[in-house]
Amino acid sequence: MKKAIKEVLLTEAEITTRVKELGKEISVDYEGKDLLLVGILKGAVIFMAELCKNIDLPITIDFMAVSSYGNSSRSTGEVKIVKDLDFSVEGKDVLIVEDIIDTGLTLAYLTENLRSRGANSVRIVTLLDKPDRRNIEVKVDYLGFSIPDEFVIGYGLDYAELYRNLPFVASLKEEIYS
Ligand code: IMP
Ligand code: MG
16 A cells, blocks of 8 residues: 555544544533534545544434545536435534545535534534635534645545555555546
8 A cells, every 4th residue: 555655644643632632622512412423424434433432422423425526536526415314414413524625515515405404503523624625615613634735545535445444644646646
């Protein structure tokens, strides 16, 4: 896997520390609420697993899969629900758990979609944000790290479905995707 890595941007230790902080913050903010974590498959799976262990509240979790990327390294500008939630979000305080915000298209669509289903509140926690690439304004409520405009892999993030299992976040060598 080393062949694909250009540079490690966030080490496993850095991510662990930040995820613990986010978990604490969320635990305080959602005290007494009916918190539902909605993880966006598959990229958010590792972040979701780490984050939920650091939330000290009785919560429920669910997952959705959307497609907007195909197997390329650039967005196609289309959002489609590939796997929907198992349960209703009505009256729930929904926190969408995402791996990365790039153009903002996926999260703009999802927040609107979940609000229209009668959620009590809909907020966003994302491990990574690439603010330079934003096309649609999206309010990020909880952010792990802001990163430069580079294609990244690891800690759940893939390139052509590979490298999700790297325990850190790294940039991908240009020669891999060009
Ligand atoms: P957006 O709709 O353009 O914000 O794209 C969000 C989705 O694109 C994320 O959930 C990722 O699946 C994917 N994505 C965006 N940037 C990257 C990246 O650098 N590496 C891997 N996946 C990415
Ligand atoms: Mg994703």
